[in-house]
Amino acid sequence: MKIFLMLLISIFFFSCHQKEKENAADAAPYPIVKKKKKEENKQIGDTIHMNFRNKKGSFTGEGSLDSIHSRVYIKFKNEDLGALQARIVPTTGQGNIRFNQIIFPDNSSDGPFGMDLKIPLKQKGDYILVIGHSLMADNPYWGKFKVELENKKE
Template identity: 55%
Template sequence: MKFSLLTILAVSFFSCQQKENKKDIVYPSDPVSTKEITAEKKDQKNKQNGDTIYMQHRNEKSFFAAEGVLDSIHQKIYITFKNENPGELNAKIITPSGKGNIRFNQIIFPDQTSDGPFGKDLKIPLTQKGNHVLIIGHSQMAENPYFGKFRVEVNY
């Protein structure tokens, strides 16, 4: 009895071991034209993914822009961007109605210090290089939190 139990355990143990997945590299048969590459770059947008928007692509006016949504699930939206040069950060939130209880609650600098709260417009010097995070939400001091679409523009 013990022998059969040990045999079953050994077989199940070895059968459950995961095998290494090897991915084959596939090279396209047709070379990619420069028109296709530029078309892909035009289609790249800064999009909200869950509660975060990664600002990685500048628009035709040479600043970062993205559309986001505040709802009951995502009551704070985190805008992340990487700054390589000291300068001034200019950012603004635009709502369809032009009004609403929405603002920049905080900015978190690369050394994990923070500043805030701010309003819908933000001008602040950036003295540190690295990843910055802007937190957008409604003001806790005001009534009627904003839920809906907004547009954020960031330039540095």
């Protein structure tokens, strides 16, 4: 009985050891290729974090306004003093959508603006742009849009 049990245990360990060698041999000749994740500035919740610049050095992001997210916050970090040129491009071409407010790093704010924004950036730090529909006009905009931000250095 002891001999049978010892034989059974040794066969079990030997078979487990063989599977490990086979898995290691199978993985060796095939290299693992990781796909590069495309860098995009997309809306998460009600915020678009502008972390990735395009080839021109400006920020471009995609977002949408709906009944749940009636305002979208664009957050970006400014490292250089200069002038900010921003533009909202609705997918439908036109719509009741605008830059409602800009919040500066010192928590002061300015606004409202239109679909285009040109403003000097006199502070370094984190800025927030608030996008929504104009409360002075009818028919709020619901749908997708693109935001383009460009910081022209002085």
